Amino acid sequence: MSQWAIPFNRPSTVGMELAYIQEAIAGGALSGDGAFTRRCHELLEQQLGVSKALLTTSCTHALEMAAILAEIQPGDEVIVPAFTFVSTVNAFVLRGATPVFADIRPDTLNLDEQLLPRLITARTKALVPVHYAGVGCEMESILGCARAHGLLVVEDNAHGLFGRYKGKPLGTFGALATQSFHETKNFTCGEGGALLINDPRFVERAEIIREKGTNRSRFFRGQVDKYTWVDIGSSYLPSELLAAFLFAQLEAREKVQTARRRIWETYWQGLQGWAHDRGVRLPIVPAHCEQPYHMFYLLLPSLQQRQALIAHLRSRGILSVFHYLPLHLSAMGCKYGGRPGACPVTEEVSDRLLRLPFYYALTEADQALVIAAVRDFPG
Numbered sequence: 001m002s003q004w005a006i007p008f009n010r011p012s013t014v015g016m017e018l019a020y021i022q023e024a025i026a027g028g029a030l031s032g033d034g035a036f037t038r039r040c041h042e043l044l045e046q047q048l049g050v051s052k053a054l055l056t057t058s059c060t061h062a063l064e065m066a067a068i069l070a071e072i073q074p075g076d077e078v079i080v081p082a083f084t085f086v087s088t089v090n091a092f093v094l095r096g097a098t099p100v101f102a103d104i105r106p107d108t109l110n111l112d113e114q115l116l117p118r119l120i121t122a123r124t125k126a127l128v129p130v131h132y133a134g135v136g137c138e139m140e141s142i143l144g145c146a147r148a149h150g151l152l153v154v155e156d157n158a159h160g161l162f163g164r165y166k167g168k169p170l171g172t173f174g175a176l177a178t179q180s181f182h183e184t185k186n187f188t189c190g191e192g193g194a195l196l197i198n199d200p201r202f203v204e205r206a207e208i209i210r211e212k213g214t215n216r217s218r219f220f221r222g223q224v225d226k227y228t229w230v231d232i233g234s235s236y237l238p239s240e241l242l243a244a245f246l247f248a249q250l251e252a253r254e255k256v257q258t259a260r261r262r263i264w265e266t267y268w269q270g271l272q273g274w275a276h277d278r279g280v281r282l283p284i285v286p287a288h289c290e291q292p293y294h295m296f297y298l299l300l301p302s303l304q305q306r307q308a309l310i311a312h313l314r315s316r317g318i319l320s321v322f323h324y325l326p327l328h329l330s331a332m333g334c335k336y337g338g339r340p341g342a343c344p345v346t347e348e349v350s351d352r353l354l355r356l357p358f359y360y361a362l363t364e365a366d367q368a369l370v371i372a373a374v375r376d377f378p379g
């Protein structure tokens, strides 16, 4: 049991998870790319309209595959937001890339597309926008920039499955996109991810990279009579146990999203007036973005108040958490030239942002306690 009366996250089963795991075991094969993996692939391909979806062991691994597919060479520059998770950039650095950190927009907290023309150089190879909280980046202008400079776009859509930008699903804009099924995400199998491929040119090589650099996928389809080592790669495919769990979650997507929408809207209604009076900013979702209700955050007026609110909630058994530290100011970021003041919005937001408990099984009564505790904050 959690030490918290109301934790920040609590993973739960939402449908057929345990039955499907038993079915996988009864099927007699638990390694990757069995029937449940195929069902997950088909569901993602149909729901999103992507050429190919490939389950991976994490979003981090999907990003690593994307970096290999992008043929990143030492010295190539890759533009990433400074406000993101380590893996968005580390996957490319592993291949020798030099990260170039872009600041974020103050409204959506997404990579500020207006900065791109200043950051792109002759060495830039790829742009990696992150749809923070599942609210779409300004993809029209990002894709326009990429086209003008011949750059590859990899969407880090770890938060954004089933979100949309101008009516089109997130994850369908870049040549490649990545998903996370980590336990904090809307849909999970504990640890997991997916690579979405929109440019069919990448499909065959992606299958090889995911299968240890072999053409085993072609062998299983009967397209070659033996399989062998043909490229670099690793073991990026999850077991059928994970795929079975994940398929049950994806299948229950309407139920999950309805519950999450209710939670998000309840926070919004319960905290709107309070936030206005206290100078606290709630999430901004532009009209042309449909969010997947991944997260509810508050932007407090100062670091001091953010820390005080975390402590106040903790005193009532409620776990609220901050989010990314500015990547350009991390030990690694500094090695790549990051310095204080380089990404001022990221630096400020990182100090002021607080995420409230948000999970499928959060009850109305518990959520009411969270809202009441926030409203009672003396700070």
Ligand SMILES: Cc1ncc(COP(=O)(O)O)c(C=O)c1O
Pocket: 058, 059, 060, 061, 084, 085, 087, 088, 130, 156, 158, 159, 179, 180, 181, 182, 192, 193
């Ligand atoms: C934006 C972003 N990208 C990538 C990841 C890594 O995901 P995973 O834990 O599935 O590797 C995370 C983790 O939460 C994330 O927030």
